[in-house]
Amino acid sequence: MTELTDLGLVALRDGxxxxxxTATEVAGAFNAAVAEANGALNAFIVTTPDHALAAAARVDAxxxxxxxxxxxxxxPIGMKDLFATKGVQTTAASKILGGFVPPYESSVSQKLWxxxxxxxxxxxxxxxxxxxxxxxSAFGNVxxxxxxxxxxALRAPGGSSGGSSAAVAARIVAAATGTxxxxxxxxxxxxxxxxxxxxxYGRCSRWGVxxxxxxxxxxxxxxxxxxxxxVMLEAMAGFxxxxxxxxxxxxxxxxxALSDDLRGRTVGIPREYRLDGLNGDVAASWDQxxxxxxxxxxxxxxxxxxxxxxxxxxxxxxxxxxASSNLARYDGVRYGLxxxxxxxxxxxxxxxxxxAGFGPEVKRRIMIGTYVLSAGFYDAYYTQAxxxxxxxxxxxxxxxxxxxxxxxxxxxxxxxxxxxxxxxPLEMYLNDVFSVPASLAGLPAMSVPAGLDRAGLPLGLHLIxxxxxxxxxxxxxxxxxxxxxxxxxxxxxx
Numbered sequence: 001m002t003e004l005t006d007l008g009l010v011a012l013r014d015g016x017x018x019x020x021x022t023a024t025e026v027a028g029a030f031n032a033a034v035a036e037a038n039g040a041l042n043a044f045i046v047t048t049p050d051h052a053l054a055a056a057a058r059v060d061a062x063x064x065x066x067x068x069x070x071x072x073x074x075x076p077i078g079m080k081d082l083f084a085t086k087g088v089q090t091t092a093a094s095k096i097l098g099g100f101v102p103p104y105e106s107s108v109s110q111k112l113w114x115x116x117x118x119x120x121x122x123x124x125x126x127x128x129x130x131x132x133x134x135x136x137s138a139f140g141n142v143x144x145x146x147x148x149x150x151x152x153a154l155r156a157p158g159g160s161s162g163g164s165s166a167a168v169a170a171r172i173v174a175a176a177t178g179t180x181x182x183x184x185x186x187x188x189x190x191x192x193x194x195x196x197x198x199x200x201y202g203r204c205s206r207w208g209v210x211x212x213x214x215x216x217x218x219x220x221x222x223x224x225x226x227x228x229x230x231v232m233l234e235a236m237a238g239f240x241x242x243x244x245x246x247x248x249x250x251x252x253x254x255x256x257a258l259s260d261d262l263r264g265r266t267v268g269i270p271r272e273y274r275l276d277g278l279n280g281d282v283a284a285s286w287d288q289x290x291x292x293x294x295x296x297x298x299x300x301x302x303x304x305x306x307x308x309x310x311x312x313x314x315x316x317x318x319x320x321x322x323a324s325s326n327l328a329r330y331d332g333v334r335y336g337l338x339x340x341x342x343x344x345x346x347x348x349x350x351x352x353x354x355x356a357g358f359g360p361e362v363k364r365r366i367m368i369g370t371y372v373l374s375a376g377f378y379d380a381y382y383t384q385a386x387x388x389x390x391x392x393x394x395x396x397x398x399x400x401x402x403x404x405x406x407x408x409x410x411x412x413x414x415x416x417x418x419x420x421x422x423x424x425p426l427e428m429y430l431n432d433v434f435s436v437p438a439s440l441a442g443l444p445a446m447s448v449p450a451g452l453d454r455a456g457l458p459l460g461l462h463l464i465x466x467x468x469x470x471x472x473x474x475x476x477x478x479x480x481x482x483x484x485x486x487x488x489x490x491x492x493x494x
Contacts, residue, residue, distance in 0.1 A: 023055075041145060045093065130362055
């Protein structure tokens with residue numbers, strides 16, 4: 001019999017619905033897998049086996065009573081610890097929120113529970129979602145389940161959704177939520193050989209999600225394959241009157257419309273993404289992806305996105321600026337950590353609390369953001385970055401007059417060794433070079449596994465679509481998935 005933890009989201013949901021196994025059996029299997037792996041991978045900050053079992057019991061009771069089952073009935077998932085979960089600690093992987101237990105549920109997580117999913121626990125991440133390697137968490141590094149051939153060095157699972165990517169790749173959750181500000185779903189998905197989709201900005205509510213950069217943050221789905229991501233995203237998405245940026249649009253049935261037949265569709269290949277010194281394995285993977293899409297019937301053309309070179313510097317002005325504003329609320333007064341030195345006044349408490357509660361990367365971005373928003377520098381940096389952002393969005397608008405979807409690599413390399421880039425923030429930021437432009441333009445984008453590099457580590461291909469057109473992105477992803485036939489998985493060492 002196939003191990004229950006080897007099954008994906010759709011297979012588990014359908015198996016429960018058909019009576020092949022119970023939701024309680026599924027929850028028990030995944031709880032055991034989490035308990036076995038988490039000491040080695042550190043993917044979870046908090047585990048909630050009782051929550052998973054309680055949700056499973058409700059599903060089993062509903063099925064026994066002949067009641068209709070939800071879209072995710074019987075599916076145990078992991079929740080990135082950026083989503084507020086009522087009665088369960090939510091920290092954003094930061095000391096400053098240590099012990100914070102929300103009295104409310106985020107809109108996205110509530111939708112998932114309403115669909116029948118069960119919570120296995122809160123997944124580790126880069127602190128306040130600031131990082132590309134999951135090394136900035138106050139709760140320790142997440143370890144990728146993947147290792148290079150003949151090399152036992154510990155690898156980064158990507159960031160900031162590194163706990164989510166590691167847990168899905170290690171088969172200890174059926175799927176997971178992620179958030180993506182500049183690539184934090186797509187890059188970790190590529191590093192760990194899974195699929196991850198960031199929908200159009202506004203598809204998923206931001207209410208109850210700890211904010212990093214509000215004009216960029218977007219929740220999305222991470223799972224084993226394209227179909228599972230489509231179903232997960234259907235359950236997460238939808239209008240929310242509590243979020244002023246939420247899209248008041250119906251949620252399509254993306255899974256029902258999935259097709260890998262791309263005849264009549266045009267794929268754009270941006271020449272600006274052919275970077276000097278591009279990793280040879282990444283370049284070969286990209287070329288193979290082009291061939292797969294042609295085989296699926298697509299016409300492939302070269303396009304230009306001329307302002308791409310300015311995307312990364314613009315992002316690292318805009319995102320820290322918004323972060324410096326959003327993180328001002330963490331002051332030791334209302335919730336979370338309070339550091340009150342003897343004889344301290346209010347200002348001293350603010351300073352001591354933030355010094356003790358925020359990690360080095362968060363402090364760095366707050367300082368950058370405060371600087372670019374300060375008098376005398378606002379117009380020189382922040383205003384100029386916003387103008388560049390508008391030009392990048394215009395590049396995409398013009399490109400999508402001629403193409404239906406854009407194909408690029410997801411990341412400039414496969415997973416690197418933990419600690420390899422930590423000493424150089426600029427080198428770490430370059431991990432986002434392919435993913436940031438779509439975030440600045442608010443476009444749907446996803447990463448799909450494309451194969452292994454010469455070191456035996458996963459590589460991802462990146463698809464960018466028109467606003468609101470997740471369907472074409474998913475279809476192109478399915479075309480790649482079926483032709484890549486990626487079945488590699490990390491060898492179990494934990």
